[in-house]
Amino acid sequence: MAASSESFDVTRPGDELCLVDRLRAYVERWQLDLPLLPDAPRRVMELCDRESCDALALTELIHQDPAMAGHVLRVARSPLYATRVPVVSLRQAVSLLGLRAIREIALLIACQARVFKVRGHEEEVRDVFRHSLAAAFFAREIARLRRWNVEEAFLCGLLHDVGRPLLLQAAVDLSLTPEPGELERALDALHERVGAMLADHWELPEAVAQAMGMHHADPLAESTPRVAVQTALADALAGVALERAGSNPLAILEHPALERLSLYPDDVRALLRRSSEAALMARSLA
Amino acid sequence: MSGDTVERFDFVVIGSGPAGQKAAVCAAKHGKRVLLVEREREVGGACVMHGTIPSKTLREAALNLSRLRGVGYASGALPERAAFDIAAVMEPVRHVLAAHHHFMADQLSRNGVDVRHARARFVSPTEVEVQGISGERTRVTAGAFIVATGSRPRHPDHIPVDHDSILDSDSILSLAYLPESLTVIGSGVIACEYASIFTALGVQVVMVDRWPRPVGFLDAELTERFVKAFEEAGGVYMGGETVERVEFDGVCQVRTRIGGDRELRTEKALCALGRSANVHGLGLEEIGVALDVEGLIPVDEGCQTSVRGIYAVGDVSGFPALTSSAMEQGRRAVRHALGLEVHTMTDTIPVGVYTIPEMASVGLDEDRARTKGVEVLVGRAPFSETARGQIAGLQDGLLKLVAAPDGRVLGVQIIGEGAAELIHLGQMALQYGATVDTFVESIFNFPTLAEAYRIAALDITNAM
Numbered sequence A: 001m002a003a004s005s006e007s008f009d010v011t012r013p014g015d016e017l018c019l020v021d022r023l024r025a026y027v028e029r030w031q032l033d034l035p036l037l038p039d040a041p042r043r044v045m046e047l048c049d050r051e052s053c054d055a056l057a058l059t060e061l062i063h064q065d066p067a068m069a070g071h072v073l074r075v076a077r078s079p080l081y082a083t084r085v086p087v088v089s090l091r092q093a094v095s096l097l098g099l100r101a102i103r104e105i106a107l108l109i110a111c112q113a114r115v116f117k118v119r120g121h122e123e124e125v126r127d128v129f130r131h132s133l134a135a136a137f138f139a140r141e142i143a144r145l146r147r148w149n150v151e152e153a154f155l156c157g158l159l160h161d162v163g164r165p166l167l168l169q170a171a172v173d174l175s176l177t178p179e180p181g182e183l184e185r186a187l188d189a190l191h192e193r194v195g196a197m198l199a200d201h202w203e204l205p206e207a208v209a210q211a212m213g214m215h216h217a218d219p220l221a222e223s224t225p226r227v228a229v230q231t232a233l234a235d236a237l238a239g240v241a242l243e244r245a246g247s248n249p250l251a252i253l254e255h256p257a258l259e260r261l262s263l264y265p266d267d268v269r270a271l272l273r274r275s276s277e278a279a280l281m282a283r284s285l286a
Numbered sequence B: 001m002s003g004d005t006v007e008r009f010d011f012v013v014i015g016s017g018p019a020g021q022k023a024a025v026c027a028a029k030h031g032k033r034v035l036l037v038e039r040e041r042e043v044g045g046a047c048v049m050h051g052t053i054p055s056k057t058l059r060e061a062a063l064n065l066s067r068l069r070g071v072g073y074a075s076g077a078l079p080e081r082a083a084f085d086i087a088a089v090m091e092p093v094r095h096v097l098a099a100h101h102h103f104m105a106d107q108l109s110r111n112g113v114d115v116r117h118a119r120a121r122f123v124s125p126t127e128v129e130v131q132g133i134s135g136e137r138t139r140v141t142a143g144a145f146i147v148a149t150g151s152r153p154r155h156p157d158h159i160p161v162d163h164d165s166i167l168d169s170d171s172i173l174s175l176a177y178l179p180e181s182l183t184v185i186g187s188g189v190i191a192c193e194y195a196s197i198f199t200a201l202g203v204q205v206v207m208v209d210r211w212p213r214p215v216g217f218l219d220a221e222l223t224e225r226f227v228k229a230f231e232e233a234g235g236v237y238m239g240g241e242t243v244e245r246v247e248f249d250g251v252c253q254v255r256t257r258i259g260g261d262r263e264l265r266t267e268k269a270l271c272a273l274g275r276s277a278n279v280h281g282l283g284l285e286e287i288g289v290a291l292d293v294e295g296l297i298p299v300d301e302g303c304q305t306s307v308r309g310i311y312a313v314g315d316v317s318g319f320p321a322l323t324s325s326a327m328e329q330g331r332r333a334v335r336h337a338l339g340l341e342v343h344t345m346t347d348t349i350p351v352g353v354y355t356i357p358e359m360a361s362v363g364l365d366e367d368r369a370r371t372k373g374v375e376v377l378v379g380r381a382p383f384s385e386t387a388r389g390q391i392a393g394l395q396d397g398l399l400k401l402v403a404a405p406d407g408r409v410l411g412v413q414i415i416g417e418g419a420a421e422l423i424h425l426g427q428m429a430l431q432y433g434a435t436v437d438t439f440v441e442s443i444f445n446f447p448t449l450a451e452a453y454r455i456a457a458l459d460i461t462n463a464m
Helices: A018-027 A037-049 A055-063 A065-076 A092-113 A122-146 A150-159 A161-174 A184-202 A207-215 A228-242 A257-261 A265-274 A274-283 B017-031 B046-070 B086-110 B187-199 B220-232 B321-338 B366-372 B386-393 B421-429 B436-441 B453-461
Strands: B006-014 B033-038 B114-124 B127-132 B136-145 B151-153 B166-168 B181-187 B204-208 B236-238 B243-248 B253-260 B262-266 B269-270 B275-277 B311-312 B352-353 B359-363 B377-382 B398-403 B411-417
Touching: A018 A184, A037 A055, A037 A092, A037 B275, A037 B359, A065 A092, A065 B166, A092 A150, A122 A150, A122 A228, A122 A265, A122 A274, A122 B352, A150 A184, A150 A207, A150 A228, A161 A184, A161 B204, A184 A207, A184 B006, A207 A228, A207 B046, A228 A257, A274 B114, B006 B114, B006 B127, B017 B033, B017 B086, B017 B136, B017 B269, B017 B321, B033 B127, B033 B321, B046 B086, B046 B187, B136 B321, B136 B366, B166 B377, B181 B243, B181 B262, B187 B204, B187 B220, B187 B352, B204 B262, B220 B236, B220 B359, B220 B398, B220 B411, B253 B269, B311 B321, B352 B421, B359 B421, B366 B398, B366 B411, B377 B453, B386 B453, B398 B436, B411 B421, B436 B453
Parallel strands: B006 B033, B006 B136, B033 B114, B136 B311, B166 B269, B181 B204, B181 B269, B204 B236
Antiparallel strands: B114 B127, B127 B136, B151 B275, B243 B253, B253 B262, B352 B359, B359 B411, B377 B398, B398 B411
């Protein structure tokens, strides 16, 4: 497997390491530049979490960050929240979207600003972001179906693949020139590990960290937390909704997560029927 | 396996909760070939696995917190509501559930019960179709079928439970943080349990229901004491109110509209208005099994439904919907199906309500005796009169002993910590026809709460 990270300078080209090993060594040595949670979204999330949630104070805070204000208005006007009344003010948008959606938007902005932005890989990163949004949608619906925590499920879906853009950024920083398919293999192999590191860095709740770090673990193993299994299924459903290459609705009916989550074919079909809704949400927000 | 295959068993049990599990083991012990069909991956019953065990774990944490407050810790030394890590408190539940599942699975396996992770649907009174997770279907015939599919939280049409802002008794157990405030809609056992638990955890709780007092089937003196303790801890009980509408305001509050244009606004709401039987998808009505207006399956003394050879046990058949009685019903159904003697169901099954403080009852209480016109003597023993009660700070506890004029014990009602355990002494007295003299003449450990029995018995003998 990987050569010892101590014996190579992973940043120096020409060492006899494959791309996966170079990135792994880079990650394990904590050379990866983990982004901080940007200040404005962080303060918005804190306010949303506070006991006395004051919509007015929240509106004022959003006003201070033009990017966030613009995003909130754009989402409020999107087909996702199709309303007969035109949305003309931030206060109105906050009221329309609700505190929970505002919190989610703040997190999205944090991700977009610091995570889902890699020069030279804009299209790939946008795809990852859209996919994450669709996964968040399905994670929430799975939780609702099974009467589990829907707030937490959304966050798990949204952040489960956050390691991918971070690794893309690392590949850019290292000036790596991968062979075709090599970078994808590296991302597949390492994104959970990087996700777990970011969860730790951002001090995210344990369940979210488990989803980020273990959503490709064996769904039937008792050591795999249920929330990771739930996210894995949401991941697969998002692939179908966004018609990702290789995704097949029929294959979902044989997904091993179904046994762990006790979801039967009619439950899965009900989830698949929401695909266009999930895709709309992903395209509206990303 | 193809849909054309037909398997043959002596018994098919649908559901692996306490009732189904006991039925399956009992049938297997009689040498019968048993198939147990469970829709969840883990055996043990969704109600127990996702309701009873997690809620009691949360209660234990709340109780410890209220005990610390009770012995005079400065409030600053205790975790604030916002800092209370509900996820960490619930973490041990995973291990408890895994252990419970393994224990149950081992027991079923040892007894040779064939367990399948699947759903079952009747296609005729003697055959079910069993569908696995991947959709594969098998036909199974049997001599007897035992429906033990349990219940789930009931969602009335006017309460849009979304498991997000408006929760039910299942989804409230997966909360990732404690809300600031909570409206509990309902006043039954589950409503009172959660209302008192969340109050003890520092949440502002208002419990609202149409009944003037909560847990109406319990002795009024007990429930009055419960409401007093609940309100002293910071909760509010609004009895005699009609909940007209419940909705999330789209921003941060749940609005609960009650009569007279009044509105309660809290961060979350809990709908706890009883439970519905899990009969959907079983195909019962299609094969002629009668259901009552509430969707429950009426049964006879032997737990048999309106269709011969099909039995219903546990929550799915309604009252008393207790784990203890469900297990007995499971065994009873098997004995009936095997043509064995079925003893009269005992009327001395105790009821335990895991509120803070705890309540328990067995046999006849003072209110019901009066309603029935039965003359009774009532002895009272406040826990504060026992040394153990004083030591443990259980000032609110009370034991009531109900006896016939000749001293025969007819019932016991208790409120206070340990009530659900303490009640069993009264249950034994009832089952063996003891009189109050038994308690007067008995020597109990000192200091214990069991002394309350002696004090209550003396209260009666003094009045005789």
